[in-house]
Amino acid sequence: MSVNWTGDEELHHFYEVLETIGNGGFAKVKLGRHRLTGEKVAIKIMDKKQLGEDLPRVKLEIEAMKNLSHQHVCRMYQVIETTAKICLVLEYCSGGELFDYIIAKECLTEMETRVFFRQIISALAYVHSRGYAHRDLKPENLLIDDNHNLKLIDFGLCGKPKGGMQCRLNTCCGSPAYAAPEVILGKSYIGSSADVWSLGVVLYALLCGYLPFDDENCMALYKLIEMMQVEPQDRLTVSELLDHPWVTKDFNIPVEWHSKQQMGNIDADCITEMSIALKRSRETTTQLVKETLRFSEDDDSTGSLELISDNDSCTCRTHGLKYARLTTPTEKNKPKTPNGSACKAPMEISLDLAFSPERRSRSLDLAGVRDSGQKKKAAKVFGSLERGLDKVIAMLTPTKRWRPQDGPRKIKGQYNVTRTSQTNPDQVLNQLFTILSEKEVDFTQNGYSLKCRCPTSLSPVGMVFKLEVCLLQKTEMVGIRRKRLKGESWFYRHLMGDILASFRE
Numbered sequence: 323m324s325v326n327w328t329g330d331e332e333l334h335h336f337y338e339v340l341e342t343i344g345n346g347g348f349a350k351v352k353l354g355r356h357r358l359t360g361e362k363v364a365i366k367i368m369d370k371k372q373l374g375e376d377l378p379r380v381k382l383e384i385e386a387m388k389n390l391s392h393q394h395v396c397r398m399y400q401v402i403e404t405t406a407k408i409c410l411v412l413e414y415c416s417g418g419e420l421f422d423y424i425i426a427k428e429c430l431t432e433m434e435t436r437v438f439f440r441q442i443i444s445a446l447a448y449v450h451s452r453g454y455a456h457r458d459l460k461p462e463n464l465l466i467d468d469n470h471n472l473k474l475i476d477f478g479l480c481g482k483p484k485g486g487m488q489c490r491l492n493t494c495c496g497s498p499a500y501a502a503p504e505v506i507l508g509k510s511y512i513g514s515s516a517d518v519w520s521l522g523v524v525l526y527a528l529l530c531g532y533l534p535f536d537d538e539n540c541m542a543l544y545k546l547i548e549m550m551q552v553e554p555q556d557r558l559t560v561s562e563l564l565d566h567p568w569v570t571k572d573f574n575i576p577v578e579w580h581s582k583q584q585m586g587n588i589d590a591d592c593i594t595e596m597s598i599a600l601k602r603s604r605e606t607t608t609q610l611v612k613e614t615l616r617f618s619e620d621d622d623s624t625g626s627l628e629l630i631s632d633n634d635s636c637t638c639r640t641h642g643l644k645y646a647r648l649t650t651p652t653e654k655n656k657p658k659t660p661n662g663s664a665c666k667a668p669m670e671i672s673l674d675l676a677f678s679p680e681r682r683s684r685s686l687d688l689a690g691v692r693d694s695g696q697k698k699k700a701a702k703v704f705g706s707l708e709r710g711l712d713k714v715i716a717m718l719t720p721t722k723r724w725r726p727q728d729g730p731r732k733i734k735g736q737y738n739v740t741r742t743s744q745t746n747p748d749q750v751l752n753q754l755f756t757i758l759s760e761k762e763v764d765f766t767q768n769g770y771s772l773k774c775r776c777p778t779s780l781s782p783v784g785m786v787f788k789l790e791v792c793l794l795q796k797t798e799m800v801g802i803r804r805k806r807l808k809g810e811s812w813f814y815r816h817l818m819g820d821i822l823a824s825f826r827e
């Protein structure tokens with residue numbers, strides 16, 4: 323017997339939706355917990371209305387992610403469509419963005435860079451082997467997981483040339499600082515070569531801690547990076563990179579780029595948990611999963627696959643989704659026993675979007691701002707109104723300099739935490755108030771946590787970040803934890819440098 327849930331019910335039935343962990347130009351990303359297994363997931367939530375003309379970008383992202391399964395590519399577990407929203411349930415990467423990691427460490431050692439770089443080229447070689455060019459490779463789109471491994475995210479701008487990777491692409495897209503010259507010049511280009519250029523910029527940022535083109539002295543190093551040759555045909559290819567002497571130094575073996583996660587691989591832990599939830603033997607459950615996989619491989623349409631059970635029956639239903647990524651998120655160490663109501667093992671949920679051919683072929687702006695002019699204008703007006711309102715609220719709120727009743731959180735010193743030489747959290751909080759006011763950064767306070775917004779005069783695209791005063795475990799010294807929620811990464815880097823400079827030990 324199947325259950326006809328709405329997307330909202332579906333989402334909340336399977337997942338506990340927790341705090342926001344990231345914001346992109348198109349999405350809000352929330353931490354989620356799979357109710358059955360306890361596994362943490364990232365839920366990328368996009369508002370259909372707000373997406374407007376960018377809806378095809380989401381379709382592209384879903385299509386790509388369902389065709390990719392690799393140890394260094396973020397996995398997509400499920401797609402849930404609600405009336406107003408599209409939610410992608412993704413593998414959770416707890417370590418944050420590689421970008422924040424670089425700026426926290428200022429730059430990485432050659433050896434650490436090599437370890438990360440090998441993972442990036444492994445992911446990229448795999449993505450190219452599946453016929454996709456990523457086209458938005460940058461440290462903000464590389465996340466760090468629990469095991470300190472990188473995962474590539476954000477396939478919304480990827481391209482899949484119809485005739486294969488040697489065919490040229492025309493869409494001018496990506497992030498200007500990382501885009502290859504031929505892309506910037508609006509020429510047709512080979513997607514994999516354009517990715518190699520971006521790879522060069524990423525390598526540069528890893529080693530130096532800042533972007534090329536910022537400083538004249540950097541040009542010498544930049545010229546030495548063989549990936550950043552202006553002429554695409556002079557550039558190294560990803561396959562040449564895999565066994566390049568710099569890449570293999572100290573490893574003595576070329577990068578292994580083949581996927582260690584087979585497409586449609588049936589996870590044993592997953593079968594165990596599903597068979598408990600479905601009240602079926604492992605054999606029956608495996609059989610059901612295999613049947614559904616076979617079905618979905620034959621089918622080319624989008625749709626979904628579900629295994630549904632109530633207490634009396636168990637049905638295997640598919641909406642024809644080709645991507646049978648049969649991995650219900652599993653908690654590796656300690657699976658939770660499902661409660662009585664959690665009898666439906668989630669797989670893919672149907673996504674039936676109508677995309678007009680005109681929309682499909684529309685190119686995205688290179689300018690990095692993907693909004694239409696009208697939208698930008700509206701955002702500006704709303705931005706200034708909102709800021710004005712924030713200021714009034716700030717002035718009228720006497721709690722601003724209150725001593726919060728609950729003490730600060732105790733946390734481990736992580737790369738996104740600046741250690742101070744102080745032991746009094748209230749003093750640090752007050753010092754932060756002063757600095758933020760001096761810099762005209764608006765903020766709202768919640769205990770020891772400040773949600774900050776930059777004036778549009780400083781950061782036209784809007785910069786939102788969190789600062790939290792906390793106590794560092796063991797030492798009891800005060801730390802300031804930072805998190806970028808929205809806005810341009812390199813601007814954020816400079817701003818954090820300014821705000822936190824006076825606190826550093």
Ligand SMILES: Nc1ncnc2c1ncn2[C@@H]1O[C@H](COP(=O)(O)OP(=O)(O)OP(=O)(O)O)[C@@H](O)[C@H]1O
Binds near residue numbers: 465
């Ligand atoms: N799987 C994940 N695990 C943890 N955090 C994530 C995950 N996916 C995304 N995030 C966080 O959310 C942010 C926004 O996600 P993402 O880049 O996918 O959104 P977007 O709207 O497509 O962004 P953009 O404007 O760059 O295109 C990321 O930069 C990251 O900080």
